[in-house]
Amino acid sequence: MPKFKKILCPTDFSEASYEGIAKAVELIEGTGGEVCIVHVAQAVADKPLKGIAPYAQSESVRRAEAVSTLCAVLEERVPAHVRARPLLKYGDAAAEIVRAAREEAADLIVLTTHGG
Numbered sequence: 001m002p003k004f005k006k007i008l009c010p011t012d013f014s015e016a017s018y019e020g021i022a023k024a025v026e027l028i029e030g031t032g033g034e035v036c037i038v039h040v041a042q043a044v045a046d047k048p049l050k051g052i053a054p055y056a057q058s059e060s061v062r063r064a065e066a067v068s069t070l071c072a073v074l075e076e077r078v079p080a081h082v083r084a085r086p087l088l089k090y091g092d093a094a095a096e097i098v099r100a101a102r103e104e105a106a107d108l109i110v111l112t113t114h115g116g
Contacts, residue, residue: 005033008087008106010040010097013069020112021077027110029082036104037074038087040096041066063088 009024011017024035041062070086078084087104089096101109 034083
């Protein structure tokens, strides 16, 4: 089995994505490599849509909550002996995942889909 130096693992905070994290951890364990857990959030609209988002949160609050959730996922899903870190991106999920993989020079993207 090849040794990976860096694995990018997107999460939408679903159980299916947590299975991807488990697989990424399995692949990286013992290699000294790193798992980057990335979450792509939707960018906040400049103007809240009347009736749809009457109490939109500020961007800083949304960012803090996403980072907090990412850190909790790392703590709960990645053993302490595995190097891992969170990445938070905004925009189109597919485009941002590809961009993050390039920026991080990831050897592999472990991406799951929903069950069914």
